[in-house]
Amino acid sequence: MTYDLFYWPGLPGRGEFVRLVLEAAGADYREMNRVPAEAGGGMAAMSAYLDGEQGPQIPFAPPFLRDGNLVLAQTPVIVAHLGETLGLAPEAPGDRLFARQIATTTADLVAEAHDVHHPVGVGLYYEDQKPEAARRASEFRESRMPKFLGWYEAILKANPAGSTWLVGDRMSYADLGLFQVWQGLRYAFPRRMAVLAPDFLAISDLAERVAGQPRLAAYLASARRQPFNEDGIFRHYPELDGE
Known part of the structure; x- marks a missing residue:
C-alpha cells in the first residue's frame, strides 16, 4: 500500500x-x-x-x-x-479514544501557535498585523504555552504504564505530535522555551526518545525532513519571543 x-x-x-x-x-x-x-x-x-x-x-x-x-x-x-x-496507536478502546483526544488538542495548540503571527487574518501578511501579533504573542508565551505543556506533562506523569509515553507502554502518533510541537516551540520561541523547558522534563525526555527511534533518527537526518521556516506554522520572529 x-x-x-x-x-x-x-x-x-x-x-x-x-x-x-x-x-x-x-x-x-x-x-x-x-x-x-x-x-x-x-x-x-x-x-x-x-x-x-x-x-x-x-x-x-x-x-x-x-x-x-x-x-x-x-x-x-x-x-x-x-x-x-x-501499529502506532494504543490497543485498548479507551486508550485509543484518549490518543485521539490528545491529537485533537495538539491541533488546537498548533492553531494557536499559528495565530500568534496571524492574529487578525490568515489572508494578511505578518507585516500587516505586527502590533496585534505582539499582543497575541505575549499572551501565548505567558499563559497558553505553559498551560498546554503542563497538560502534556501531567498526562505523562499520570500514565499508569509509566511516564515514557503519553498513552500506554509504547510510542503512538500522539507522542509524535507532541514531539513536533516541542520542536516547533523551541524554534519559534527559543528564549521563552529556555525558561520553560526545565519545568517540563518529562516532555523533553519524550522528545529525545522519539528522535532516537531508528527510523525517525534516519528521517530527521535526511533531506525529507523539511526545516522550520518563516512560511510555516512555527515561525521565529525575534520580536515575538521573550522570557
Whole structure:
C-alpha cells in the first residue's frame, strides 16, 4: 500500500505531523507535490480534490491523505487513522479514544501557535498585523504555552504504564505530535522555551526518545525532513519571543 500525501511544497506545517507517523511506521508514501503532473501529482492534482473534481470526499484544506479510495483530511483524523492502521496507536478502546483526544488538542495548540503571527487574518501578511501579533504573542508565551505543556506533562506523569509515553507502554502518533510541537516551540520561541523547558522534563525526555527511534533518527537526518521556516506554522520572529 502506497499512501499519497497532499500538502504545500516547502513547508513542514501540519503535513509534518502526518509525515512523522508515516516515517515512524516505515510506510510507503508519496509527497504528491513532488510527483510530476503527468504521473497524477503536482499542485493541479491537489486543486482537483479541493475543487471537488475527484469525488464527494472533498477536503477543506491540505494536508489530506489518499488511502486507496479513501480521502482523509484534518490532521488529527489522518494521524489517528494511520496510527491505528500501522501499529502506532494504543490497543485498548479507551486508550485509543484518549490518543485521539490528545491529537485533537495538539491541533488546537498548533492553531494557536499559528495565530500568534496571524492574529487578525490568515489572508494578511505578518507585516500587516505586527502590533496585534505582539499582543497575541505575549499572551501565548505567558499563559497558553505553559498551560498546554503542563497538560502534556501531567498526562505523562499520570500514565499508569509509566511516564515514557503519553498513552500506554509504547510510542503512538500522539507522542509524535507532541514531539513536533516541542520542536516547533523551541524554534519559534527559543528564549521563552529556555525558561520553560526545565519545568517540563518529562516532555523533553519524550522528545529525545522519539528522535532516537531508528527510523525517525534516519528521517530527521535526511533531506525529507523539511526545516522550520518563516512560511510555516512555527515561525521565529525575534520580536515575538521573550522570557
